[in-house]
Amino acid sequence: MTLLGQDTSLKLANLLIVLPLSAYWLFATPSAPPLWQISLCAYFGVAYLLATLVPGNALRINLWPDRKRLWRSLALRRRTFGLMSGLWFFGHYNLGVKMLRVEIGGPQEIQPRYDPVLDNGQLATFIFMILFVTSYGWAMRALKADWRRLHGLAWFVVPLILVHSISARLAFEQRLPHVSLAILLGIILFALYEFRTLSARNHQDRARHLLLLLAGTVVAVCYRFFYR
Structure with missing residues (x-):
């Protein structure tokens, strides 16, 4: 057993991209990172999130x-994919914060049009960091049955990311985030299909993912339109 656990090569490859990239833009240069790098981190995060939620x-x-x-092969790696999703969103957050600090003078001076961009993104990042830290064996042993409930928050985060993606792309580029939008809406449609299928079997757990998505949607909309 290595320090990184299973899928060591995949984890190491992602770590060797995200951590140096974040460190460079945060500490090695006063310049702002280009928007394409910020977006690329988000795309990888969303893709890994898809691989985390759907196969199992x-x-x-x-x-x-x-x-x-x-499906089985991917499902066996869903914990790895979840970790990598959190890692890429962490990189996305770091680069985004650096860009805002350079371009508009720091969080305390953020212009009103940027406010809605940050709120859902910051909350999603915070949740992902909790899931990242608790993705290891010690947390599973400590939390027991509650571990599965905690990691169900990955579904709750989907609408937060969706609203953040739309707000950010409209604020910075005046267009919709087509790739992220397609993937995230695909996850939501999958949850609806899952609910329909499990309802036909009268499965007692049929609405769990759909309710988490609904709760995330309520929070995301409130943050976007009513917070501040």
Whole structure:
């Protein structure tokens, strides 16, 4: 057993990209990072989030049975994918904060049009850091049954990221984030399909993911339109 656990090569490759990138822009240069690097971190985070949430639940509802081997292979790595998602969102947050500090003088002087961009993104990052820290064996042993409930917050975060992505892209580029939008809406549609499938089986846990998405949507909308 290595320090990084299973999927060491994948974890190491991602760490060797995100951590030096964050360190460079935070500490080695006074310049602002380019927007494409900030966006790229977000794209990787969203892609890994998709890989975290969908495969295990695709097996659960028997989606595309002929792809069962693929679903199972991905599901076995969902904890790794969740860690990598949190890592890339952490990098996205670091680069985004640096850009705001350089371009508009620091968080205390952020212009009103940037306020909605930060709120949902900061909350999502905070939740991802909790999930990142508690993704290891010691947390699973300590939390026991509550570990699964805690990590269900990954579904809660989806609407936060969605609203943040739309707000950020409209604020900085006056257009919609097509890639992130497609992936995140795909996750929401998957949750709806999962609910429909499990409802047909009268599964007692059928609404859990959908309710987490709904709760995240309420919080995201409140943060976007009513906070401050």
